[in-house]
Amino acid sequence: MSLRFSNEGPAFPEQLVDALLTGDVVFLCGAGISAPQLPLFAGLVDECVGRLGLEKNASEAESFKSYRFEEVLGSLSRRTVDPGDVTRAVVNILQEHSEDADLAHHHTILKLSRSLDNRPTVITTNFDTMLEKALWDVEGLQRAQELSFAGQDLPSPGSTDFGGIIHLHGRIADEQIGLKQTPLVVTSADYGDAYMRSGWASRFLFDLCRCKTVVLIGYSAGDAPVRYFLNVLEADRQRFPDVLPVYALDPVKARELPDARWSTLAVEPIAYEFTTDAANGDQDHSALWRDLDQLAELVVRPRTTRHAWAQTILVKNFDASDLAERDRILWLLQGRRDLWSIAIRSIEDVAWFDFLVERKVWSDQDGAWILAAWIARNLQSVDRFRVAIKWLEQFDKPFSDALARNVEQSKDLPDLWYRAWRLLAASRQRFRKDIDLHFYAMLKILRGSVVLNNDLHHAVGLITPVFKLTARELSEGSSPNRLADIFGSRWIIRGQDEASELVDALVEVPQSHVIIAIATAKLQEVVGVAVDLDAIDEHFDRNDYSVPSVEPHVQNEHHEGPVFLVQLLARLLPAATQVDRETTRSLVTTWRNLPGFLGCRLWLHALRNKVLFSGDEAIAGLVALPQNVFWHIRRELALVLRDRAADADAELVTQVEQRILTEGNSYYQHYTIEEGQVDWRGHARDSEVWLRLNMLNAAGRLSGRGSTELATIKRAREYLDRDVEERDFFGSYSYGVQAVIGDAQTIVDAGDGERLEVALQVIHSPDIRKQLGWSVYCRTDPSGAFDTLAQAELDASNAPLWGTLIGSLSFPQGDSDESRSKLVISIFEVIKPANESFLKLIIYRLADLYFSTPRQSAQALTDWWPRLFSIAVHHDSEPFDASRELAEDAINSPVGRLTQALLTDIEWCRQAGALIRPELLKSIVSVASTEGRQGVFARAVLIRDAAFILSIDGQAVTELLDAALTGESVEAAALRSVLVNQANLSSTTSRVFCKHILQGVTEIGGRDRSSRAAAAKIMAPALSIIRQEQDADHWGISLEQTDLALKKGPPALREGAVRLLAQWIHEIEGGPAEAWRTSIGRLLARWSRDRELYEKELTQHFAELAIASADAFPEALNQLLPYLTRLHGRGSLYAIESSEAPEKFPSDTLTLLWTLFGPGCTSSLYGVPKVLERMIKAKPSIELDRRLQWLDQMALRYE
Template structure:
C-alpha cells in the first residue's frame, strides 16, 4: 500500500511514510536537489576544464562519456601545476552559482529530515551550503553553525549526537554563515581513499543503513557516490540482515517503464514522471510538488491526517480514485485517533463496507465505530436500516456497542425508542460481564420503554444455572443414581446486585406478564432438577434451598432458586389485582409441579383473597398429599392461620382430623438405625403442635384439638410456649448475637453463698453462666466487692478479681463519686495482698490505675512502683523482634503505667511548676527496667521523647541513649519508633541526631512510615540550604543528610521526595521562590549515582517540578536526569490540575516525552488531552516531532 498525491508523482510506500513519521529516515542528497541553480556533475566538470584552460584528452573524454566524472577531475588535477587548482575552481564555480539560489527544495528536504528530537539530519555529497542557508532561514541566523559537519569529522550513526547537515564529501567555505572549507572528495583518488583504501565513507554509510532508512534524492543510478556506496552495501546485505531498505527517487518518461538500473543496485526505486521545460531541460516539478505535500504530513500529522481524511471520506465512496482509497487505508489503519473523524465525516455508508473489507479495524473497533455512526441520528430510517445490516455482520459486539450508544442519546419519539430497543435486544449480550448484564437489565427495566424481550432477559438473569461437580463419597459401588457420581450447584451470578433487578421488576406495571414468564422459568428449573435426580417422590433438594418463598431474613446468604421464587411470591398480589383469572391459571399449575417447591408457592398464593376464598384455601390444603401436608413447615401453617376463620365447619373438621391422626403415618415411614435415638415422636408432636396453634390463632380450634395441644405441651416442656418465628423453619440462623451472661443465680444467692456460687459459675461449661459474674459486677459493683472482700485475696479467686476490676471501668450505673470511693476501697483492700496474687491481676490493676484521676493516683502513689515491678517480673522474657514494639507497648502493663507516669509529671508541672520526687524515681525505674516490659517502657518514653527529654533528667537521658545504641533487637526497634513515630523537633534532632541518622538507614515500610523518617533528615537540610538562622539547632548537617539519602533504602528517598513535594506545595508560599531558595539547591546535592536513579522517584520528582510554578523550566532541567520511563499508565494528576501546560508548553512536552516517549509500556489517555492543551496554547508546537509521536501512539476516547 502506498500514498500517491498525483498521477505523475511518486508512490510513497506505507513503510517509508511510517518511518518518516517516526524520525527514522535520512535523505542522502545529490546535486539534483540544487538544479537548475547549481550545475550537475557533468556540467561542473566541463566548466572546470574550461576555466583551467585545459582540453580533455582522449582518456578523459572516454571517462566523461561513461559518466565517470571523478576520473576526469583526477586526470585534470594531475595535469595542472598545482594539484589544488581543480578543487579551487570547483569551489569558485559553485560559489558563483549559489548567489541568490532558490532554497525551496532544500527547505522541503529539511522539513522531511527531522528526528524525534526535532534536530535536522540530512546527508549530502554536495559541497555547497544551500541546505545550511535554508536552515538559517527557517531557524534563525547562526543556527546552522552547530549543525554542519563535513569530511571525516562526522557524527556516528546511531549515537545520540547523530544529527545535522552532514557533508560526506566535504564542504566549501561560506563566509555569510561563518562556515570554513573542509577537505573535499572530488577526484577518483579521493573517492578511492574514502570508499576503499581508508574506507571511512563506506563505513559511515554502512552504519547508517543499519540504523536508518536511507532515501537517495538528486542522483542518477550511474553517479559516482551511488556506484561506490551501493556496490559495497549490496555485498554486505546478505551478511547483515538488519540493514534497512534503501530507496531512490527515479525520474522516468513513463511510470510504465521505470529506470531498471536502480533495481540492479539493490535499491527500491520511487519512480516519478519528469517533464521537459521551455529550455529543453528535465523538469522535476511532480517530485517536489508531492514531496512538499508529504512534508505537510510530516510537519503537522495531526491536522494534516484529519484534513486528508475529511476531504476523502466526506465524498461518496464510488467517486474516489484508487490512490485516495490507498490514502484512506493508510490513514485509518494502525491507530484510533481518526475514528472520531470518520464517524463525524462519513455520510455514505459504503465507506464502512470498504473499510471493513480491508480489515482497517478489528471486530471491537468496527462495532464501536459503526454503532456510533448509526446512532448519531436515531430518528433516521436510513441509519436504522444500516444498523440492521451491520447487526447481521458483526453480531453481539455490535449490539453491545449499539446499546451503550443508545443509552447515552435516546431518540425523542416513542416509535424510534421502541424500534432501537427491539433491534438491540435481538442479540444476546454474551460479551457483557455478569454484573454489567444485571446493571444494564435493571436500567432497562427502569426505563420508559420495556419490551417483552427485556422481561425475558431480566428474568433469565434471576433464574439459577447449574454447575456439575464430581462426587466421590456416596459409598454406592456401583452407583445407583446420578447423585452418586455428580454434585449439582445451582447459582445466580452476582447475587448481591440481583436484588435491585427484582425490585425493578416488582415495581413495573406488568405483574401478570412477568409472573407468567417467571413461572415458565420455574417450571424449567424444576424439570431440570428432576432430570438431575434432585427430586423424587419423597425428597426435594430445592426445598432446603428456599427457607421462605416470600422475603425473609432467613433467606439471606442463600443462592440458587431463592431469587426467582421470591420474585414470583412478590408478584402474586399485584398480578391477581390486574388479572385474577389468568393469575389463578398460573398459580394452579404450580400445584402439580414435581417436588415440593411448586406446592409451597401455590400455598403462598392460597393466602391471596383475590384468588381464593377461605373455604377454597383450607379445602385445598386438606386435599394435599401426605408428603406435602407434613413436609411444608412455613407456608401451610400460615394458610391455616390466615384463612381458617372463614372456612366451613365441615372443612375445618376435615383439616383438624388430618392433623390429629396422620402425623404418625407420615413419620413412621422413616427408619431408625439400631444405635440411633428415635426422634420421630418428637418431630410428630412439633408438627402437630405448630398446625394446631395456627388453627387456635385463627380462633377455630375445637375442644378436642385444644385438648390434644395441651397434651403435647405437657409431654414436651419445651413446647409449652407461644409459637416463635424459628418454628416455621427446619433450621434457623440467628445471625451475629451478643451473648449476655446470666446473673440470676448470683442475684438470688445469699451473701454467704454468693462467693461459692460465683466460683462455680466461673468454671461452668455454659458460657452464659460464665459471663454471669461479669454481668453481676457491672450491675452491683459494691455487692461484688463485698462478696470478694469477705476472704483474703487468693490465687483461686484471680479470675473473679480480674473480671471485677475490669468491670469498674465499664460500670455506668454508679455515680462518679461512688465509683471513686469503691476504687479507693479496692486499692486499700488489695494493698495487703501478697505479690503472688497481685502478679495474677497486675494487668487489670495497671489498666485500672491508669484510668483513675490524677488526684486518686497521687493519694495511692505507692501503687505505681509496686505494679510496675510486678509487671516486669511477670514478663521477663526476651523481646520478639517479629512484632511491632510500640503496638505491644501501649497494650502492656508497663507501657500503660509509663504513659500515665508522663501524664502525671506533666500535670505536676502545670499545677505546681515542679515535679514530685517519687515521680522522677519512677521515671528512672521505667527507663532502666529489664526484660520485655522494660522495653515496652522505653518504647513509650521514646515515642514521647519530646516531653521526656524536656525533663532534662540526665540519668534517664543516658539510659535512653544507651538503649538506642547498638545492633540489638531492642535498639533497632526503638530507633524505628524514634524516626517513624516521634514528633520532629529541634531538641529531639539535636540530642538524638546519631540515632535518627542510623534509624533512617534502617527504615522499613512505605507510606507514612517512610515520610516520617525522611522528614527527620530532610527538614534540617532544607533549613541549612535556605540559611535559616535556626538550622544549627537541629544537629543534623547537610552533609549527613546527603550521606543518609545516598546510603539509605529506596523507600527513604521516596519518602524524602514526598516531603519535598509537600514542602513545595504548602499553602501561602511563593512556590518558585521555595524552589530556588531551598528545594532546588537541595536536589542539586542529590546523588548522581545511576543506580539511585530509581523509577519510584520519577512520579514525585516530576510533581516537584510541576509544583515549582514559574520556576518550572529550571526545575525540570534539574530533575530531568532522574526521570525514567513510566511503566503502566503513570500519574499525571498534578500536571493536569496545574496551568503549567499553558504557561510552559515546550517544557511540558519535554516532560511528557521523557515519561512516555519510545520505550514506555503504555501512554495514559490523559496525555492526548494534555497535547491538545499544548497546541491550543502554542499552535506552532504541533510541528514538534515528539508531540506528533505521542499523539499518534496515545489513546483517545472520543
C-alpha cells in the same frame, strides 16, 4: 499500504511515513536537490574540464560514460601541474552558481528531515551551503552556523546531540553565514580514503542506518556515494539485522519501469514519474517536489493536516474519490484514534464504511462503536436503519450493545423510533445467555413508557443466579465418587446490591402475568442446573437453604442464589391471580412439580391465597404431601396450617393433624446416629410437632388429642413451653448485624445477697444478651456493681466480674467526675489484699484503669505502680513476636500503659513547676532495664517518646536505650523501626540517636505513611542544613550521611523522601517556586546519579514534584528529567491537569508528557488531548512539534 498524493507522484510506504512522524528519518541528499541552479555531477565534471583548459582522454571518457565521475576528477588532478586546481575549480563553479539560488527544495527537505525534538537532521554529499541558507531563513543565522558540520568532524549517529546539516564529503566556505571551507571528497583517491582506507564515511553511514531510516534523494543508482556505500550495505544488513530500511526516490518514465540497478544495492526504490512539458517535451521532477511539499505539511502539522485531509476526502461520495485518496484515508485511519470523530461527522456515503470495514481499518469492537455512533447521528433515517440491519449481522452483539447505548442517550426521539431501535438492538440478544445490560439501564427502561417483552426477559435474567465452580482438594490415594469430590459450586448474582431494587421495579410493571411466567421459566432453569450439579436429591436441596423465606423477609438478606427470583414470584402472585387466575394456577402447579423443596415451598405459599385455592384444596394439598416434604418444610407449611385450616373441612383437618401426631418418629428414623453422638432426633421431632400443633391451635382447629400432645411436649421440653416466635419458623435464624444490647434486668431484680450468684450465672449463659447483662449493669450502676463485688472472694471465679467493672470505668468519655475517682480509689483499696494469682488475671484492665485515672491528688494510686509493673512483667511468658507491629502492641500492653502513665506523671510535675520525684526517675530506669517481652514494649514506648525522655532533667536511661537500639537482634531492629517510623522528630533525638536513625531508615519495609516518617528523620536535617537554619552538628546527621542512607536504603525510603518533598514544597515560606530554588532543588541536586537507583516507581512522584514547583517548573524539570522514565501500569495526569504548567510552560510540559507517555508507555493517555489543547492555545507553534503530534494521535478518546 502507502500514502500517495497524485497518480504520477511517489507512493510513500506507510512504514516510512510513520518513521517521519516520529523523527526517525534522515534524508541523504545528492546534487539533484539543488538542480537546476547547480550542475549535477556530470555537468560539474564537464565545466571543470573546460575551466582547466583540458580535454578528456580515452580513459576519462570511458569513466565519464560509466558515471564514474570521481575517477575522471582524480585523473584530471594527476594531469594538472597543481593537483589542487581541480578542487579549486569545483569550489569556484559551485560558489558562482549558488548566488541567488531558489531554496524551495531545501526548505522542503528541512521540514521533512528532522528529529523528534524538531532539530534538522540532514546528511548531504553536496559541498554547497544552500541547506544552511534555507535554515538561516527559518531559524536564523546563529542556528545555521551552529548546526553545520562537515568533513570528519561529524556528530555520532545515535548520540543525544546527533543532528544538524552534515556535509559528509566536506563543505565550501560561505562568508555570509560565516562558515569556513573543510577538506572535500572530490577525486577517486578522496573517495577511497573516506570509504575504504580510513573508512570514516562508511562507518558513519553504517551507524546511521542502524538508528535511522535513510531516504536517498537527488541521486541516481550509479552515483559515486551510492556505489561506494550501498554496495557494502547488503552484506552489513546480513550481519546486522537491526539495520533499518534505505529508500531511494527514483524518477522513471513509466511507473512500471524503476531503475533496475537499485535492486542490487539493498535499496527500496520509491518511484515517481517525470513530468513532461507539453510545449517543449522537457522532463522535470515537479511531481516529486509537489508531493514532498504535501508530505512536509503532514510532518510539520500532522494534527491539523490529518483532520483537513480526512474531512476533505470523506465528505465526498465514495465513487468520486480516486485511488490515491482511498490509500490516504486507509493510512490516516489505520491504527489511530484521533480521526474517529471526523469520520463519524463527515461521512454521508455509507460505501466509505463498507470500504473501511473490508480493509479491516478497525478492530471489530472499535468498528462496532464507530458505526453505531454514525448511525446515532440520525436515528430517524430509514436508510440508516436499513444499514444498521446489515451491520448487525456482521458485528453482532458489540454493535447491538453500542447501538443500544446511543439510543438510550438520545433525546426527544419519538416513541415509534425509540421502539424500533430498541427492538433492533435487542434482536441479537434475545437468544443469548449472557446479559450485559446494567441494572441502572434496566431500571430506567422498566420505569419508562415503552417496556418490551424482551426487556422483561432481560430484567428477570439479571436477578437469576449463575453458578460458579470452585476447586476441591481430594485426599491422597482416594478416587472421586461424586461431582462434589471434584468441584464445589455456588450461586452468584451480578449486581446483588441492586437486585432488590430491580425486583421492586418489576413488581410495579403492569404485565405481572407475563413476568410470573418468565420468572417461572427461569426458576425451572435454575433448578435444572442444580440437578445437573447433584445439588438436589430426596432429602437435600441446596437451593432451599439459600432461600430462608419465599416471601420477602429480613432473613433473606445477605443470601445469594435464587432468593430474588423466588421473592419476585411470591410478590407477583396476587396481581397475576387477579389478571388470569387459571393460568396462574397452572404455573403454581409447575412449582409443585419441580425437583427439590424450593418449588414446593412456593406452591405452599400460593395455597395461602384464598382467590387461587379454597381452604379444602389447601389442606388437602398438605395431606397429600410426601413424607420427606411434609417434615422438611417448616415456615411455608406452618403458615398454611395457620391461615387455611379454619376454612377447611373438619375431616381434612383431622387427617393432617393425624400426620402431625403419628409420622414424626418414622420420618426421623431415617437419620442415623453415629457412635458416641447424642441422639437429637426426639428433640427435632418434638420441635416440628410443637410448631405444627401450635399453628392448628392458632387457627382454632386443634383437637383434644392434639392439645394433650402439645401439653406433653411443653412439659418435656421446657424451652418449648412458650408462645411461637418468629425465629421458630426458620431452621436457622440470623439476628443480622446489629448492636446486641445486654439484658441486666435479672441482676437488677436480684436481692443484695443473691446478686453475685446471679451475675456469675449470667456471664456463663448461652444467651448472648444475658451474657452482656453484667457489662450493662456495670456501666449503668458502677457503684452497685462495686458493692456486689466488694465482699466477694478475690479469686479466679470472680475475676471476670472484676475485669468487666474495671473496664467500664477505664477511659471515661469527657472529664472524669469526682464520684468515678472515688470509686476507682475504692476499687484499688478493696483489691489491695489480693494475691498475684488473682491480680494477674485482671492486669490488662488494671493497667488501663491506672493509666486513664488522674493520680495527682491520689497518692494511694501511685503506690500501686511498682506492684502493677512487677505483675505485668513477671506473669508474661509470651515470647516477643517481631512480625507484629511493635509500637501498636507496646502502647496497648500493661507495661506500655504503665510506662505512659509514668511519663504523664513526670510531665505533670514539670508543668506544676515542681521537682520530679526521685521515684519517678528511678522507675524510668527500671522500665528501660526490664527483661522479656514486656521490657521490649516498655522500651518501645520510651523510644516513641524519645524527644520527651531526652528533655527530662536527671534521667539516666539514654545509655540503656542506646544499648537496646544497638546490634542486629530482632529487638534492636524492631526498636529502630519505632524510632524512625513512630517517634516524633526533634533535633535532640536526631543528635543522640543519629547512628540508629541512619541504620533504621535503611531497614524500613512497605511503601506507606511510615516510609515518609522514616524519610523525614534524614530529610528534615538535610533540608535544615541546606537552608542554613542549623548545621550538621546540631542534628548529628550530615548531608553526606543522608546521601549514603538514601543510596543504601530500600526503594520505599527513596519513595517516601520524594513524596515528603512534594508535601514540604507547599509548606516552606515563600511559596513552591522559592522553595524549589532555595531548598528542594538544592537538596535534590545531591540525589544519587547511580543508574542502579534509577527506579521507575519514582517517576510519578518526581513528575508531580516538578509540577508542584510552580514557576520554577522548567528548572525543576530539567534537574529531575534524568530520573524520569515511561509510565507503566496506572499513571495519573491530575498534577498536570490541575496546574498552570500547560499555559505557562507549554514546551516544558510537552517534554514531561513525552517522557511519561511516549513510546513504550503502558499507561492510558486518556486526558492528554485536553492538556495538549491548552498548550497549543498558549503557544500555537508547539503544534509543529512531532512529540505533541504523536501523543495526540495515540491518546485514547471517548468523545
